[in-house]
Amino acid sequence: MTDFAARRRTMVDTQIRPSDVTKFPIIDAMLSVRRENFVPDAQREAAYVEGLLDLGNGRCLLEPRTLAKMLDALNISNDEVVLDIAPAMGYSTAVAAKMAQLVVAVEEDEELATEAQTVLMEADSDNAIVHVGPLEQGATEHGPYDVILIQGGVEHVPDALLAQLKDHGRIACLFMDGELGTVRIGHKSGERVTWRHAFNANAPVLRAFSTDRVFSL
Template sequence: MTNFSARRTMMVDTQIRPSDVTKFPIIDAMLSVKREDFVPSAKREAAYMGENLGLGGNRVLLEPRTLAKMLDVLDLSQDELVLDIGSGLGYSAAVVSHMAQAVVALEEDPDMAHEAEEGLMAAGMDNVIVQTGALNEGAAEHGPYDVILIEGGVSHIPEVILGQLKDGGRIAGIFMDGALGEVRIGYKLDGRVNWRRSFNAGAPVIEGFEKHDAFKF
């Protein structure tokens, strides 16, 4: 029988801490949440590998290091409302739920959303709402949000999503340029989002977050 608890500790000791992530709430959440319960059942054995895990289509569960470093820079606090876009089977929402007041986990695949809801309920995460809907439209009805986290690659972030971020809020996305990507953190001030580069990472671009070429007449 696989000792997932030991693998979880090893993940934190070999992937998270060496990436300069030392904030206690992040370490504690990643040691507490059973990642193997939030991956496709056929991939449980691969749950703690240091790479993105395919969820089907161009969707992935982000590698632990990328998620941890994003959360480190976003610096969540216990009184904040977080929108987790593309939450898949709910792992990221489960981790964030340990650090924030409440999480809206947005997933457009109804089967994944259903599975996420069941997994989160079984894990006792009662401060997470799973919302089914188009990822590139966000979840305006529960916003505005203190923090928005996008679980996958982007080339462009729709204005409708930036509009759901509170003034003073933060948003994180993995901006892809071909095969290379970098995480950028956006800070919203006076209605405008200013972006700062943070660290290199990669993930497939989520449908609806591609760059749109200018119209040709």
């Protein structure tokens, strides 16, 4: 029988800590959330490997290192409301829920959303909500948000999503330029979002956030 708890410890010790992520809430969340439960059954054995986990249909689970470094840069506190875009089966939502007051997950794939809701309930993530709808539209009824996370590559971020960020809120996005990706943290002041470079990473571009999608509308 696979010792997933040991694999979680190994993931933290070999992927998270060496990436200069040492904040206790992040380490504790990644040690306690059972990542293997948030992937398809056929991929449970690969849940803790280093690298992207392909979920099919252009979707993936971000590298543990990438998610951890995003969370580190965002510095979520326990009185904040988080919007988690495209979490698939909800792993990132469960991790963020260990740190935030409330996490609203937006998933456009109804099957993934249903699975996410089930697994989050089983994980006792009582402060997480799964909203089914277009990724780029967010979830205005639960906002505005202190923090927004996008679980995949983007080429642009719609104004409609940025409008759901509170004044002085933060957003983490993995901007892709061809094969090169950069995670940037945006800080909102008034109506303006100022971006700064955080670190390099890679992920497939989510269709909802591709420039081709913008031009086709």
